[in-house]
Amino acid sequence: MKRNLYAALAGATFGLGLLLSGMTDTLKVQGWLDLFGAWDPTLAFVMAGAILPMALAWRVTRLRGGSVLGTAFPTKPDVRLDPNLIVGSIFFGAGWALAGLCPGPAMATATFSGAGGLLFLLAMVAGMVAAPALKTRIARLGAAA
Amino acid sequence: MQQDWIFGFAGGLVIGLAGAIFLLVNGRIMGASGLIGGLVDRSGWGNAAERLSFLAGLILVPGAVVLLQGGYDNHLTDNLAVIVAAGLLVGVGTRLANGCTSGHGVCGISRLSLRGIAATVTFILAGGAAMLFFRHLVGAI
Incomplete structure (x- = not known):
């Protein structure tokens, strides 16, 4: 509690x-x-x-x-910079620029940023659902390279 | 403009205080994407109540303040395609990278984590490049 x-x-x-x-x-x-x-x-x-x-x-x-x-x-955490860290941060930076929202502020404004704010959160959660499969692929590609 | 910087710094101190409470009292890193993401992919269901409590405070308290203030315009674009693309990229990207502005930026840099610093530099550079491309070359945002 x-x-x-x-x-x-x-x-x-x-x-x-x-x-x-x-x-x-x-x-x-x-x-x-x-x-x-x-x-x-x-x-x-x-x-x-x-x-x-x-x-x-x-x-x-x-x-x-x-x-x-x-x-x-x-x-x-491990100090190694893996491909997922860099690729993920590039994706995140691009999305951050497009709407001007990152996860913290997107949650903090959820009750007053209208339908657009909620749509952003829905899309963000969808992206989070998709991430693990992509993460494995990027890790495999990184290991092969 | 300079007043914005002062509010920015003061607000930053409050954000850092929040991270310090979460770290020293709960023993957790205050990373917004990780707190949500752990609920989404079930990796954080072991301490779901703690995550949900954090998110409840994060959502409801600013909501109450804005309600009392009489509203707040966060100037979010009304271009739904841009919003969906942005949300997907933020969701996928933060989970691949294991962190966002709060986790890598605030909590990572403050402990001089190489991963936190590399992630923050990368997402700021990528954000700058995206802004250059989408605003100044394409004119989409």
Whole structure:
């Protein structure tokens, strides 16, 4: 129960931060990616702001055996850069530019971005359903190359 | 413009605080695509309640704030084909790469994860290239 309450608190805080930062506005996100148009650097300030408390939190994980609720901290993943990481990030970046939405803000704006916002979420979930099969193929191609 | 940067930085601090709570209290990485994706492909059904609680907070609290404020225009395009293409690409891409702006960007860079940094640089460059192509060459967005 406690675990769910803190998860809800973290989700709510994340949503409020997104709203305050302006990253729920698709024009501001698209502006960040529009290097050859009216470039908007706001996203860099958001990233810098977000990385500060997170970097501190990662340092705290080194001093503690586990989280407050007793779960072990996530281990650092394998450092190898596999084809799925790069191909996936290229797909994601392209989709991010097209609508100005990434998963966090798409969820945070779900109740007030109308039918378009819900359609985006539906398509995103469909993409997530399709991903595992594609992931195996890309991994195989990467291993063969 | 400069006011936007200040709000951006302040909002960023709040986002980082959220990630810090989720990491230090729950022991989890705050990655939006992973939290949703684990529910979609069943890999995260073992802690589904925790994921759903996070998503409930993420959806409902900004919704309540906007309701009290009297509305918010997120300027989403009304081109349905663009929305569907964008959603599919974001869904497939974040699951292939195991992360998005929050997981790789915020949580990955802050622990100096090579994968997080590589993913973030790649999706920003790809986004910039897509913007150049679709906005300035094709004129679709």
